[in-house]
Amino acid sequence: MKRYLKICMAAMIISGLLLSGCGKKEKQDPDSTSQSGVMKVGMVSDLGGVMDQSFNESAWEGLLRAQNELGIKIGYLESNNNSDYGPNLESLTDAGNSLIWSIGFMMGDAALEAAKANPEQKYGIVDMAYGNNTPPNLISVLFKSEQASFLVGYIAGRMTKTNKVGFIGGIKGFIIDSFDYGFHAGVNYANADVKILRQYVESFSDAAKGKSIANQMYQQGADIVFHASGPVGDGVIEAAKEKSKWAIGVDKDQNSLAPDNVLTSAIKRVDNAIFNIVSDLQKGKFAGGATVVYGLKEGGVDIAPSSDKHVPKEILSEVAELKTKIIRKEIVIPYNAKTYEKFYIAKQ
Amino acid sequence: MSIKAKLTNWSNSAKRYLDNTFVFTLIAIFIGLITGAIILAFAGFNPFESYWAMAVGIFSKPKYIIYTIIKATPIIITGYSVAFAFRTGLFNIGAEGQFIVGGIVAALAGYFLHLPPVIHAMVAFALAVGAAAAWGAAAGYLKARFGVHEVISTIMLNWIALYLSNYLVMSPAVKRAESEATHKILATARIDLFGVWKVSEQGMAWRMENRFFHDLLKPDINIGIIVAILLGVMIFLILKKTTLGYELRAVGFNKDAAENGGINVNRSFMSSMAIAGGLAGAAGALQVLGVSLECVNLSNMEGYGFDGIAVALIGGNTPAGCFLSGLLFGALKYGGGKLQSMMGAPREIISIVIGTILFFTAMPKLIRYFTSRINQKREEK
Structure with missing residues (x-):
């Protein structure tokens, strides 16, 4: 009996030590990421999740491309239900991202509220437009x-x-x-x-x-x-x-x-739109408060490359x-x- | 005292220590976390950093704690629901469906009724609890009248609730245009604090000047957790201090003995399921009136009721235990999101971590079984 207890106690003490040691090291970290100059961009997916074979996945691909080509840090949060949007946006805001994407018009209300509540934080949303009510720290992307x-x-x-x-x-x-x-x-x-x-x-x-x-x-x-x-x-x-x-x-x-x-x-080349806006942001350009429209001309929409198989x-x-x-x-x-x-x- | 006597003494106190359910549960959670850490390490994430990110994400700011509490509130109450049924010898898998019924009734009452503030919220809450209690009692009736096992009937009632709710959400009078949801409930029915004011222009201006409160106001603060505490006290009193509670528990211990003792077992099935259903419905109502403000077309169950089963299990089927385990569960769920945003660990890993912790939390009985077997063998020797 006591052997079990001893093992448990020992494990508790060891991991306690490790955890507290870890804590000290980590404490300096949050600031150092923002100082190191590497830009962080995050996205919140809607209910479909990041691997939805649709525009959430396309958005994530855009960020992956930005990670490879622009050397930025990326992250995502998936939403399980409608009441997750707000907390997820808030989590990413606190994680020190330079730009946070909301994917899909279902997130329209949550993204607007987050942008108003955090005027210093830049946000982007796909498939939603607020017209003249777009806050200056929010960019919205529409596709033709x-x-x-x-x-x-x-x-x-x-x-x-x-x-x-x-x-x-x-x-x-x-x-x-x-x-x-x-x-x-x-x-x-x-x-x-x-x-x-x-x-x-x-x-x-x-x-x-x-x-x-x-x-x-x-x-x-x-x-x-x-x-x-x-x-x-x-x-x-x-x-x-x-x-x-x-x-x-x-x-x-x-x-x-x-x-x-x-x-x-x-x-819908959500990936292109996201990549372009992230790349602009890296150069210091951000068209906040505007609605950017991507059509055929801008390479934002098209028919699939695989069309030549059957057409x-x-x-x-x-x-x-x-x-x-x-x-x-x-x-x-x-x-x-x-x-x-x-x-x-x-x-x- | 000889060394041997000392050791036996120590061993006895250790045994007593381990017999304490609370300590057992703590150890189980700890083992669960270690297993989670191993899996995280296998997946290529530093487990310490990961857990640290979770801990920071849950405790480092007051608003995180508020988010955690908001996440925990519904599962604490569905935990009560399952625990209450358990105590009376019934297995309420139907908390999920009762939660849905409570939610949709609250959403409908919150939009279609026009009443003064506070009263509107109370009426919507009462209607939701009543409807969900009836939903639960239906399973109790089926058991009492036809002997249908409550596990079977509540699982089936879950699906009926889901599709009934979806049907109502999508019906033209209820559905909000360009959405998969009901109309937002009226301001008079809301139980969140400062909800309307905090997004108004004055509210925004005030928040910009008071940064501390600005941060605090970001979560949908609501009175749900207070209601949860009150409900916990109520369950305790019902079970321990009333004749009804005595009868229900008697049926839970031994149905035949209770019947022999003059207790109407069939009626007690129904009242137990009605109370359990009402509790789960209360959780659904609080979620709609305080957080989501609407009901959505669900393609699948959201899992509040099923989480309640786990919460009740961890909480040892007592109200206080459910409250604590509900908080733990809420913290894990909310902190799990932090794991995703800070560490980039995919959602699936978080589910594994939570699942393992649950698995080991359910272990105390097994561990106790083994220890008692070992002790038995020793005594035989």
């Missing part, structure tokens, strides 16, 4: 997702054999609207006879529901389904795989999820032509119901 959606819509419109395609959105809102109407415009531009089925999952996490909606669309005769729904899309792509139909991915090149069934992806060359060259037209503003892509109507009338 409608441009990439238009291009994949064009591909879908040209390639459909059943003259029926589908659109699955996450939660209706200004972000997903831009995907929705961009895609509609693209399909319509390619072939006005194609019918588009449209449904919202009302979730960004319920992959099972995404799958069942996709299955329904395929049963109704659609042969290509585009999803703009984050992790819900895993279910959509799974349905395409099982039914051997086409799915179009979003945010990242999702071809790797189902190499034979993901036709193309409307990619015929002639369609791809048409897409390339469209791209230059969009960049030259010869075609202005609609991003909501109102602009779509205008686009539609102009086309007639």
